[in-house]
Amino acid sequence: MKLLRILITVGGLILIWESLTALLDLPKFMLPSPLVVAEALYSHAGLIAENALTTLIEILVGLFLGLVFGMVSAVLISAYRPVKQWVFPLLIASQAIPVFAIAPLLVLWLGYGLAPKIVMSLLIIYFPVTVGFLDGLNRTHPAWLNLAALLQQSGRRRRLRNTLNLYRYIKIPFALPSLASGIRVAAAIAPIGAIVGEWVGASSGLGYLMLHANARVQTDLMFASLLVLTVMALLLYYLIDHGLRLALPWLADQTDLHSQQRSL
Amino acid sequence: MEPEDSANSELSEPIPDTSRDQGAPAVGLNLKLKELVFDGDTILTDLDLTLSPGKITCLLGPSGVGKSSILKILASFLPPPESSFLVTTDGDPLKGRISYMDQQDLLLPWATVLDNLLIGDRLRGDTPDTARAMALLDQVGLTKWRDARPDALSGGMRQRVALARSLMEEAPVVLMDEPFSALDAITKYHLQALAARMLAGRTVLLITHDPMEALRLGHVIHVLSGHPARLSLPLTPAGAIPRDPSDDALQRLYSEIMTRLAGEPVDA
Numbered sequence: 418m419k420l421l422r423i424l425i426t427v428g429g430l431i432l433i434w435e436s437l438t439a440l441l442d443l444p445k446f447m448l449p450s451p452l453v454v455a456e457a458l459y460s461h462a463g464l465i466a467e468n469a470l471t472t473l474i475e476i477l478v479g480l481f482l483g484l485v486f487g488m489v490s491a492v493l494i495s496a497y498r499p500v501k502q503w504v505f506p507l508l509i510a511s512q513a514i515p516v517f518a519i520a521p522l523l524v525l526w527l528g529y530g531l532a533p534k535i536v537m538s539l540l541i542i543y544f545p546v547t548v549g550f551l552d553g554l555n556r557t558h559p560a561w562l563n564l565a566a567l568l569q570q571s572g573r574r575r576r577l578r579n580t581l582n583l584y585r586y587i588k589i590p591f592a593l594p595s596l597a598s599g600i601r602v603a604a605a606i607a608p609i610g611a612i613v614g615e616w617v618g619a620s621s622g623l624g625y626l627m628l629h630a631n632a633r634v635q636t637d638l639m640f641a642s643l644l645v646l647t648v649m650a651l652l653l654y655y656l657i658d659h660g661l662r663l664a665l666p667w668l669a670d671q672t673d674l675h676s677q678q679r680s681l
Numbered sequence: 682m683e684p685e686d687s688a689n690s691e692l693s694e695p696i697p698d699t700s701r702d703q704g705a706p707a708v709g710l711n712l713k714l715k716e717l718v719f720d721g722d723t724i725l726t727d728l729d730l731t732l733s734p735g736k737i738t739c740l741l742g743p744s745g746v747g748k749s750s751i752l753k754i755l756a757s758f759l760p761p762p763e764s765s766f767l768v769t770t771d772g773d774p775l776k777g778r779i780s781y782m783d784q785q786d787l788l789l790p791w792a793t794v795l796d797n798l799l800i801g802d803r804l805r806g807d808t809p810d811t812a813r814a815m816a817l818l819d820q821v822g823l824t825k826w827r828d829a830r831p832d833a834l835s836g837g838m839r840q841r842v843a844l845a846r847s848l849m850e851e852a853p854v855v856l857m858d859e860p861f862s863a864l865d866a867i868t869k870y871h872l873q874a875l876a877a878r879m880l881a882g883r884t885v886l887l888i889t890h891d892p893m894e895a896l897r898l899g900h901v902i903h904v905l906s907g908h909p910a911r912l913s914l915p916l917t918p919a920g921a922i923p924r925d926p927s928d929d930a931l932q933r934l935y936s937e938i939m940t941r942l943a944g945e946p947v948d949a
């Protein structure tokens with residue numbers, strides 16, 4: 418049913434696109450018809466695939482590093498007051514700098530290869546992950562914290578180990594839904610960093626290919642690249658969303674549960 | 682404290698049904714509070730509350746009268762007010778010898794029933810005592826639900842898991858804050874009987890707003906009423922718990938408690 422809806426939507430959009438190009442009789446370099454784009458996609462398949470792979474690697478590595486750094490930062494900020502007081506304001510302030518503005522600098526410092534694009538993705542992804550996870554870590558329900566404190570009191574007093582265990586068994590699991598929201602946002606915006614990085618300076622990648630095609634008025638190739646990028650981004654988001662659902666099975670029916678509890 | 686702990690857990694397998702492990706003697710306590718003030722409003726004065734060792738003491742009162750605050754001060758969820766005074770019968774601090782059960786079951790939604798019982802061990806970094814957890818699950822009749830997540834359980838079953846968890850630590854003092862008030866009458870009735878059996882030998886403070894629950898489970902019952910609230914003289918209904926609510930004597934006490942709750946504090 419869901420698949421059918423998607424098919425109808427996509428089919429409808431293609432139909433509108435096709436009829437627009439036919440009705441307005443637009444030249445190929447302004448808006449190529451879907452058929453022309455499909456042709457370009459087919460004839461340049463090797464080129465597009467090669468460049469798509471570069472972009473995919475940039476996105477995946479950036480996403481991975483962004484997630485790791487973001488999660489570690491969130492735990493450190495929530496666990497240690499000095500980190501929160503000194504580092505967190507810096508983190509917020511850093512978001513005032515548009516990432517696009519520092520893209521040329523990254524290319525200057527890191528060269529034309531994968532590195533500046535990965536760093537761009539990382540910078541874009543880092544913030545939503547950190548903030549989402551931190552929000553979850555800071556909002557553990559006090560009743561559970563009280564209970565955990567009471568349970569830990571009856572043991573030997575080891576502060577570090579107790580803190581670690583509190584995070585491992587209570588705080589982090591309770592923060593996972595917020596982390597998942599952060600990861601979803603990250604997955605949706607991850608391609609932006611890679612593409613912007615490629616626009617500023619690259620020798621391969623879909624962003625590079627699009628810029629190149631645009632300059633040579635190969636609009637059909639540009640659209641074909643854009644199409645591949647869109648499909649890639651959608652697939653990435655879908656896979657991550659699906660994975661998160663599988664990883665957090667207790668969330669699906671939690672809302673039911675609370676209403677059930679109240680009615681008892 | 683540590684060596685005794687491990688000795689106890691070895692001795693207590695399997696856990697006897699009626700009395701808890703013989704090793705640690707029950708501990709009683711006495712809490713004195715001159716007054717309890719929230720936002721400039723004195724809600725409680727001259728509290729002198731004694732929990733007798735191995736007995737269930739019920740604290741009964743309308744909501745907002747400060748009974749939960751008393752429990753939270755004992756559990757150190759709230760900082761003790763100035764001029765408060767707490768002693769135990771054996772002179773050792775109360776800290777680390779309390780377990781707690783809330784009206785909400787506070788089960789971890791992602792963990793199985795068994796893992797929920799073992800959370801205390803895990804949080805302390807001890808080896809999880811699965812044998813003890815299984816024995817307690819058997820006592821609350823949930824053995825076959827050990828691998829279920831809490832969302833698969835009914836409200837009554839969840840509260841039974843919470844009860845079992847509050848007994849995992851072998852804490853001599855159990856604080857219960859309206860543990861059964863979210864349950865329907867029949868489930869509540871069964872759970873009270875189960876609790877009476879499982880809590881035998883422990884020093885329990887049971888906060889409730891249900892006079893019948895207090896009469897069914899309390900060895901000693903205090904009524905907290907008025908504004909600022911004062912503690913009534915203790916009522917000590919006769920008979921072993923859980924008592925039968927249809928008993929005539931209980932019915933008389935019931936109306937007496939209702940009178941106290943309703944207004945004029947029956948003062949000393």
